[in-house]
Amino acid sequence: MAVDEATKKQDELELYQIDDKAIIPFFESHVEELRKFIHDREWQHLSLLEYLKQFIRTYKLPFNMQRYMSVQTTYIKQMLQERVQDRQIAVSHWIQEHAGRHRNRMIQLQCLYLDRIKDRLLPEIQKILEKRIENLQSKMDENH
Incomplete structure (x- = not known):
């Protein structure tokens, strides 16, 4: 089904309402839930971007x-x-x-926005996840 021009223009306007500065802090504040979410779905072998979209759609949390x-x-x-x-x-x-x-609708727009900023977003999210995993590993090492 084709999307009409009015819908496309509305999507563009609403995409600009997404708070770009809130995205990284959003994932930082939910890093443990995100790590577990990805871990539980590793069998899907998806890209980090697809995991992020699934996470947003599952939890239905606005960035801001x-x-x-x-x-x-x-x-x-x-x-x-x-x-x-x-x-x-x-x-x-x-x-x-x-x-x-x-x-x-807002959750869907957030997922569309992730597609737009994936090149700068994914490396930062990857670092956040790696840091969290390293912290968990060092805690486990201390307890053994």
Whole structure:
């Protein structure tokens, strides 16, 4: 199925909303979960980029939660402007109807963004993982 031009333009606009500076700190703060995630799936023999995408899709975590919530709040406000019903009911309704799709869309955009920055991202993530494995190995060596 072909993607129309409006969708492509929307994707481009939303990709620029991703906080580039939050990506490395995101993976640093989740390095142990990422290491275990990759270890449990080594049999798949995927590239590091594909493991990163699977990790993001599995855990559905935005790179920058504060920015994600801000964008979501903007979407909610836009929807509320079109409604005259009670604000709290409208927010609750929006969350029930749209929050899951909004998060899934954001996660998909993050994966697309990883494709764009893979050349500079993957070496840094590889170093983070190697450092974590070295730290775990040295702890094991100390205990023996």
